Each structure stands twice: as structure tokens, then as C-alpha cells.
Amino acid sequence: MDHVRYVAELGLAARTASRAMARASTQVKNAALLASADAIEADRPALLSANRLDVQRARERALEPALVDRLMLDDARIDAMIEGVRQVAALPDPVGTVTDLAYRPSGIRVGRMRVPLGVVGIIYESRPNVTADAAALCIKSGNAVILRGGSEAIESNRVIARCLAQGLARAGLPGTAAQLVMHTDREIVSALVSAPEAVDVIVPRGGKGLIERVSRDARVPVIKHLDGVCHVYIDATADADHALAIAFNAKTQRYGTCNTMETLLVDEAVASELLPRIASALSEAGVELRGCPRTRALAPQVVAATEEDWYAEYLAPILAVRVVDGMDAAMDHIARYGSQHTDAIVTQHHGRAMRFLREVDSSSVMVNASTRFADGFEYGLGAEIGISTDKFHARGPVGLEGLTSQKWVVLGEGHVRG
Amino acid sequence: MDHVRYVAELGLAARTASRAMARASTQVKNAALLASADAIEADRPALLSANRLDVQRARERALEPALVDRLMLDDARIDAMIEGVRQVAALPDPVGTVTDLAYRPSGIRVGRMRVPLGVVGIIYESRPNVTADAAALCIKSGNAVILRGGSEAIESNRVIARCLAQGLARAGLPGTAAQLVMHTDREIVSALVSAPEAVDVIVPRGGKGLIERVSRDARVPVIKHLDGVCHVYIDATADADHALAIAFNAKTQRYGTCNTMETLLVDEAVASELLPRIASALSEAGVELRGCPRTRALAPQVVAATEEDWYAEYLAPILAVRVVDGMDAAMDHIARYGSQHTDAIVTQHHGRAMRFLREVDSSSVMVNASTRFADGFEYGLGAEIGISTDKFHARGPVGLEGLTSQKWVVLGEGHVRG
Numbered sequence: 001m002d003h004v005r006y007v008a009e010l011g012l013a014a015r016t017a018s019r020a021m022a023r024a025s026t027q028v029k030n031a032a033l034l035a036s037a038d039a040i041e042a043d044r045p046a047l048l049s050a051n052r053l054d055v056q057r058a059r060e061r062a063l064e065p066a067l068v069d070r071l072m073l074d075d076a077r078i079d080a081m082i083e084g085v086r087q088v089a090a091l092p093d094p095v096g097t098v099t100d101l102a103y104r105p106s107g108i109r110v111g112r113m114r115v116p117l118g119v120v121g122i123i124y125e126s127r128p129n130v131t132a133d134a135a136a137l138c139i140k141s142g143n144a145v146i147l148r149g150g151s152e153a154i155e156s157n158r159v160i161a162r163c164l165a166q167g168l169a170r171a172g173l174p175g176t177a178a179q180l181v182m183h184t185d186r187e188i189v190s191a192l193v194s195a196p197e198a199v200d201v202i203v204p205r206g207g208k209g210l211i212e213r214v215s216r217d218a219r220v221p222v223i224k225h226l227d228g229v230c231h232v233y234i235d236a237t238a239d240a241d242h243a244l245a246i247a248f249n250a251k252t253q254r255y256g257t258c259n260t261m262e263t264l265l266v267d268e269a270v271a272s273e274l275l276p277r278i279a280s281a282l283s284e285a286g287v288e289l290r291g292c293p294r295t296r297a298l299a300p301q302v303v304a305a306t307e308e309d310w311y312a313e314y315l316a317p318i319l320a321v322r323v324v325d326g327m328d329a330a331m332d333h334i335a336r337y338g339s340q341h342t343d344a345i346v347t348q349h350h351g352r353a354m355r356f357l358r359e360v361d362s363s364s365v366m367v368n369a370s371t372r373f374a375d376g377f378e379y380g381l382g383a384e385i386g387i388s389t390d391k392f393h394a395r396g397p398v399g400l401e402g403l404t405s406q407k408w409v410v411l412g413e414g415h416v417r418g
Numbered sequence: 419m420d421h422v423r424y425v426a427e428l429g430l431a432a433r434t435a436s437r438a439m440a441r442a443s444t445q446v447k448n449a450a451l452l453a454s455a456d457a458i459e460a461d462r463p464a465l466l467s468a469n470r471l472d473v474q475r476a477r478e479r480a481l482e483p484a485l486v487d488r489l490m491l492d493d494a495r496i497d498a499m500i501e502g503v504r505q506v507a508a509l510p511d512p513v514g515t516v517t518d519l520a521y522r523p524s525g526i527r528v529g530r531m532r533v534p535l536g537v538v539g540i541i542y543e544s545r546p547n548v549t550a551d552a553a554a555l556c557i558k559s560g561n562a563v564i565l566r567g568g569s570e571a572i573e574s575n576r577v578i579a580r581c582l583a584q585g586l587a588r589a590g591l592p593g594t595a596a597q598l599v600m601h602t603d604r605e606i607v608s609a610l611v612s613a614p615e616a617v618d619v620i621v622p623r624g625g626k627g628l629i630e631r632v633s634r635d636a637r638v639p640v641i642k643h644l645d646g647v648c649h650v651y652i653d654a655t656a657d658a659d660h661a662l663a664i665a666f667n668a669k670t671q672r673y674g675t676c677n678t679m680e681t682l683l684v685d686e687a688v689a690s691e692l693l694p695r696i697a698s699a700l701s702e703a704g705v706e707l708r709g710c711p712r713t714r715a716l717a718p719q720v721v722a723a724t725e726e727d728w729y730a731e732y733l734a735p736i737l738a739v740r741v742v743d744g745m746d747a748a749m750d751h752i753a754r755y756g757s758q759h760t761d762a763i764v765t766q767h768h769g770r771a772m773r774f775l776r777e778v779d780s781s782s783v784m785v786n787a788s789t790r791f792a793d794g795f796e797y798g799l800g801a802e803i804g805i806s807t808d809k810f811h812a813r814g815p816v817g818l819e820g821l822t823s824q825k826w827v828v829l830g831e832g833h834v835r836g
Contacts (some may be wrong), residue, residue: 110796118809406814415791
């Protein structure tokens with residue numbers, strides 16, 4: 001098949017639908033979301049059986065158990081998917097918001113109005129719930145969306161996409177505002193990310209391999225992060241209870257998330273007091289510790305870290321630990337080995353807290369809080385389409401606002417330029 | 419020479435300098451700008467003689483007179499350049515501003531802090547004042563800048579770049595925060611725009627050919643607009659005085675700017691009353707009118723417009739004129755032929771004014787005001803690095819804020835995630 005032509009057709013339909021979406025009122029977009037949620041509810045038996053087919057094929061192809069688990073839907077996961085769509089309907093609509101409308105010396109009033117980006121392309125892997133989650137955010141923000149899910153989830157995704165199209169149609173919006181790519185060839189992805197006339201932004205969701213491939217080929221902007229090598233730095237003035245609680249929580253609350261701490265940095269001045277206690281707690285929780293020589297001297301269970309450990313995003317019960325000589329050394333380490341995702345300082349020193357906030361060049365910087373807070377729900381965005389470590393357009397957790405832009409509005413009463 | 423390697427060296431120096439720039443206080447950045455302005459003042463004789471050499475070579479190469487005019491510096495132009503740099507020093511510094519810092523249900527406080535983008539690449543043509551203007555905006559916003567001016571202005575640009583480096587050094591900032599590309603080969607541009615490790619964003623300033631070439635080759639984000647095909651639509655309820663004044667001003671106040679009206683749309687209901695008057699005023703001012711048959715029936719001096727006229731950015735005393743059947747037809751015309759730059763409606767009907775603002779998908783939309791207002795100074799940005807018709811990151815006139823991003827800041831008191 002001709003991938004470029006297929007993408008051009010999808011893109012043309014999405015582009016046309018995006019105009020209707022941009023004009024749609026909040027009420028109509030919410031009606032589409034609630035009707036989509038109802039349609040998923042009504043189609044639950046069809047969705048479960050489509051998903052059984054996907055899972056069966058995945059097992060026949062001997063895909064990894066973790067992948068099969070992410071692929072699988074049960075009633076609880078479908079409940080969560082439906083609830084997620086309804087929650088997006090309940091979020092405030094950013095589109096049309098006018099800010100900073102103020103008179104200028106010329107007499108005109110100038111402000112900025114939030115507008116949708118246009119067409120959003122989502123490229124994701126096995127989890128079929130992304131189809132509903134991501135489409136809901138795009139619909140709410142007045143965008144059209146092209147959904148390119150993993151081939152292993154195609155049957156499940158088809159049912160969900162049908163429900164979205166039904167929901168849109170019931171609200172009087174074009175069903176083509178949420179299109180699923182029906183072909184599972186990889187070449188479709190390359191065609192999609194290199195078609196600026198078809199899509200305005202690509203959001204890849206999945207493993208690092210997918211994101212690297214998409215970024216390399218992309219001719220359209222990409223909202224992404226590659227790694228989450230997050231640091232907690234324990235300063236000399238840290239409250240000991242804070243240090244213990246945050247180090248433990250940032251590592252152990254969940255191991256597989258991008259905002260999990262992967263390296264702990266401890267100021268030499270408090271290392272002998274705090275490191276043995278932190279190391280014991282983490283070891284007891286089953287975390288393998290890999291440390292620098294000074295760390296190992298203080299905690300015998302720590303194995304020797306290699307240079308690669310400082311770069312590692314383990315996504316597992318493993319932690320790299322380093323004793324550093326003060327906050328400059330800590331910030332140098334973060335600048336060199338970090339991924340600009342999320343980094344935290346534990347300190348009671350006001351000046352150092354402020355310096356860390358200002359100087360650490362990451363998408364989230366924290367004082368006396370666990371890196372695990374870095375997500376759209378915790379930040380009050382309601383939901384997130386992804387997390388960006390880039391600086392252009394959106395940085396950090398990206399919610400509805402990141403799926404919009406701002407145009408300038410000017411109000412005059414016959415004003416001309418002198 | 420090895421262009422890729424040369425760009426990598428420039429990029430590494432810029433990247434290193436950008437860290438110092440990001441940390442620099444407002445006071446230090448302002449000191450660098452004022453010292454740069456002083457250095458240009460002190461080097462005025464050297465700048466004038468370098469510019470004479472550029473102009474002489476340009477004439478020997480028989481370059482277009484318009485280009486030679488843009489290239490030429492005199493005392494008045496140098497005064498304006500120096501004053502421009504001082505004005506940027508007087509603008510508020512966006513960097514470090516924290517907004518929306520608020521408590522979340524978990525007890526943490528979450529907000530957003532403005533941060534520089536990093537390294538900005540400016541690619542421009544003959545006007546040497548861009549060297550000072552653009553560098554000043556980059557320095558003020560805490561970025562490092564790589565300046566790639568036209569080969570015809572190289573002697574002038576060298577003097578200005580030396581002044582910038584002196585100004586930076588006097589304030590204790592790295593002179594490499596503002597580097598001029600010393601080689602004039604075209605291949606440098608291709609190498610620069612495809613080096614994301616060297617530059618974070620490219621701002622091309624110049625003719626459409628330059629911008630198309632840069633956009634086509636770019637592997638880094640580009641802040642740009644291609645065309646300014648701006649429309650004024652005169653609605654049936656327009657105040658006649660507003661309509662006349664705005665149509666006249668939008669076309670004639672300056673012909674060569676991107677926010678000049680290129681097509682006038684008039685509602686059929688008021689065409690017979692207003693079009694003859696507007697056409698006379700414009701004809702008397704020396705504007706050639708090219709119109710649709712209905713326009714020609716009302717104003718005999720109007721010549722027949724072809725399909726190409728609706729797409730044309732004349733940048734000259736020529737105007738396309740069309741009579742349309744109401745605002746839907748006007749908005750359809752703008753959607754089809756426009757360039758998403760700036761479009762205005764003249765109306766006394768509130769509902770139509772609001773619809774136009776909401777539905778016209780341009781970077782600036784106006785009610786009862788001349789399209790000529792679409793620029794950074796008139797909008798209160800103080801200065802602009804360019805105008806963007808894209809939606810990703812910045813849209814419309816781009817000032818200091820468009821050269822920054824936002825990171826998330828989180829303040830806790832030992833908070834961990836539950």
C-alpha cells in the first residue's frame with residue numbers, strides 16, 4: 001500500500017474535522033466525551049472479546065508477559081478508562097480563554113486567546129486505554145486526533161475508536177475528529193511524523209526505542225521525554241526525617257515510572273549520619289544499592305557503581321548513590337548525568353533551595369518533596385498527554401494547555417496606526 | 419572547511435555560555451547590554467568605515483539597490499541601533515518569574531518558573547542592525563545566540579559582534595554568549611539548522627526564499643512566518659468612517675511590511691455605498707486595484723483580478739478587492755487564501771465581531787483596527803525577534819517571552835506521595 005497517500009487521506013479528513021472541533025463549544029465537546037464514555041460502557045462485551053483476541057494472538061506470538069499484561073483489559077481497567085473520559089469532560093476548557101486583555105497607548109486593546117493546535121498524532125504501544133485517554137484530551141482541547149496504536153492492540157483499539165466516533169457523532173461533531181490508523185505497518189509511523197500538512201504535533205507514548213525512532217524521523221514537532229534519570233540531593237542542612245522519607249518514597253513508591261529517583265546524592269557533611277539509615281531502609285525494601293567509594297565506606301551492603309550507573313534509568317529496585325562535596329558538586333552531577341526530567345533538593349537552607357530551583361535545568365525542580373509528585377494529576381492539570389523534557393512549547397507534564405496555542409486578539413474602535 | 423565541525427565548535431561554546439547566561443541576574447544582563455551600546459557608540463567610526471567597505475563591495479557586485487539601501491549604515495541608523503539595545507535593557511526580564519504558585523490537595527505548592535530556551539540561532543540577510551537587535555533580545559532573555567548574517571554585511575557585523583562581546587565581558591559574562599558566524603558559505607546555514615545539540619531554536623529573518631530554505635532543512639524548531647497575506651473584511655454593519663480609515667491605513671501606511679493589508683473583502687450589502695469611496699481614496703494614493711467582477715462594476719478604475727491575486731503578498735501599492743456575500747464567505751476566503759498572519763473585521767455587530775475573533779485561525783485577529791498594529795511594539799512586547807504564524811510554542815509577534823520556556827517548581831516540607 002501507499003503509506004504516504006494513506007496518511008495524506010487521514011490528514012485531510014483530520015484537518016477538515018479540526019475546523020469543526022476548533023469552533024465547537026465546551027458543551028458540545030463535553031457531550032461528545034460523555035457519549036463516548038457511554039458508548040464504551042455499552043460496548044463493553046464487544047471490547048472484552050476483541051481484547052481477548054488481541055491477548056490470544058499476543059500469546060501465540062510469544063510476546064513478553066509484561067507487554068501482554070499492559071495489553072489486557074478487564075472490567076476494572078475498562079471502568080478506569082470510562083471514568084478517565086468522564087473526568088476529562090469535567091475539566092475546564094482552555095479554548096477561547098482570553099488573557100491579559102489591556103489597553104495600549106495607541107488606544108487599541110490587545111490580549112491573547114487560547115486556540116487548539118489543530119491535528120495531534122499519538123503514537124503508542126500496547127496499552128489500549130491510551131486510545132481513550134489521549135483522544136479525550138485532544139477532543140476536549142478542540143483538536144482532531146490521529147491515533148496510531150500498537151499492532152498487538154488493534155482489535156481492542158478498533159472497538160474504542162468506534163465508540164469515540166459514535167460519541168462525536170451523537171454530539172454533532174465529525175467522527176473523523178478521532179481516527180484510528182487501521183494499518184499496522186511500521187512505515188505508517190514514518191509517513192505520519194514527516195507530514196506537517198497532516199499533523200501539527202506528534203506525541204509518542206511508549207518505550208525509549210519508539211520515542212527515539214519517532215524523534216529521529218520527525219518533520220513535525222514532537223512532545224516527548226526520553227529518560228527519567230531523576231535525582232534527590234540531600235543537602236548538609238536537610239531535616240533528617242524529610243531526607244529519609246523523601247529518599248524512600250522517591251525510590252520505592254513505584255519503581256517503573258519516569259519520575260522515580262534513580263540516583264541519590266548526599267552531601268559529605270551529613271553522609272555519615274544519614275546514609276547508613278537511608279541505605280538500611282532501602283535495602284530492607286529490597287532495593288539494590290550501587291555506590292561510590294565513600295558511600296560504600298558508610299554502608300557495607302552497597303556494591304560498587306560504575307560510570308554507567310550514573311546514566312542509568314533503572315525502572316527497577318536499583319539505586320545509584322553518590323556522596324558529593326556540597327551543592328555545586330551535586331548540581332554538576334545532575335547537569336552531567338541527568339535527563340532534565342525531575343530533580344529535588346532536601347534542605348533547610350533558604351538560599352540553597354532558591355539556587356537549586358533557579359539553576360537546575362530540569363522540567364520539574366523540587367524542594368523538600370518527592371520526585372514522584374511530577375505528574376499532571378498531582379500538578380493540577382487533571383490529566384496529562386505526556387511529559388516533555390524539551391523547552392520548546394511545553395515543558396514538564398503536559399495537559400490540555402499544552403495541546404493549545406495562543407493567538408492575539410485586538411479590539412479597536414476604528415483605530416489606525418499613526 | 420568542515421562546516422559540521424565548525425558549527426559543532428560554535429555550538430559547544432554557545433552551550434557553555436548559555437549556562438552562565440541562564441544564571442545571570444537581570445542587573446548583570448542589563449549591564450552587558452548598556453556596555454554593548456556604549457561600545458557601539460565608541461566604535462562608531464570603525465563601524466562606519468567597515469560598513470563603507472561592505473557597501474562598496476555590494477556595489478561592485480552590482481547587488482540590487484534595495485539591498486544596498488538595507489545594508490547601509492549612517493549616523494541616524496547607528497543611533498537607532500544603540501537606542502534599540504538600551505531599550506531592551508529597560509524591558510522587564512521574564513526569566514525567573516514564577517506564576518500560578520498554589521497549594522495542591524497533597525500539600526505541595528506547584529508553580530511555573532520562566533527559563534531561557536538555551537541557544538538561539540538567528541539567520542538573516544543584509545541589515546546589520548539585526549545583529550544588535552536580535553542579540554540584545556537573546557541576551558536579555560538569558561540565552562546565548564549564534565548570529566549568521568548575510569555575507570554582504572560581514573565587515574559591519576564583525577564590528578557590532580566585537581562590541582557585543584566587549585559589553586558581555588565588561589559585565590562579567592562570556593563573550594561567546596553572542597557569536598557571529600565568521601564564514602559566509604551557505605553550507606554553514608544547513609549545518610546550523612540541522613544541529614539540535616548546537617541550537618535550540620532558529621529564527622530566520624529575511625525574504626521568503628531564506629525562510630523556506632531554512633524550514634525545509636531544519637532539524638531544530640523554527641520561529642517563522644512565510645507570508646503576510648492580511649485581509650480586512652468590511653461587514654454590512656461597519657461604521658463607514660471606520661471602514662474608510664482602516665482600509666486606507668492598512669494598505670497605505672507602509673507597503674512593504676508583512677502586516678499590510680493585501681486583500682480587501684467587502685460585504686455585498688454595503689459594497690455600493692463604501693467601495694467607490696474606498697477605491698477612490700486608494701487610487702488617489704497611487705494604489706493599483708485588482709478586483710472581482712462585482713468590484714469592477716462599482717469602481718471603473720479597478721482592473722480584473724486573477725486567481726493568483728488572492729494569494730498574493732504584493733508588498734507594494736497594489737490591492738486585491740473582492741465583494742463577498744456575508745461573513746461566512748469572507749471567512750471562507752480568508753481560510754482558503756490567507757496566510758494566518760493578521761486579519762481584521764470592521765463591524766458594529768457584536769456577535770459577528772466575536773465570531774470573527776474566535777473562528778478566524780490567524781496569529782492576530784482584529785476588530786475595528788488596522789492590520790498595521792500587528793507588531794511587538796504595538797502589542798506592548800517592547801521589541802520583537804520575529805512574527806510566527808505557527809502554533810507550536812509562539813504565535814504572532816514574538817518578544818522576550820517567546821525566547822523562554824517554563825519549568826515546574828515544587829515546594830514541599832518533606833512531602834511524599836501517598
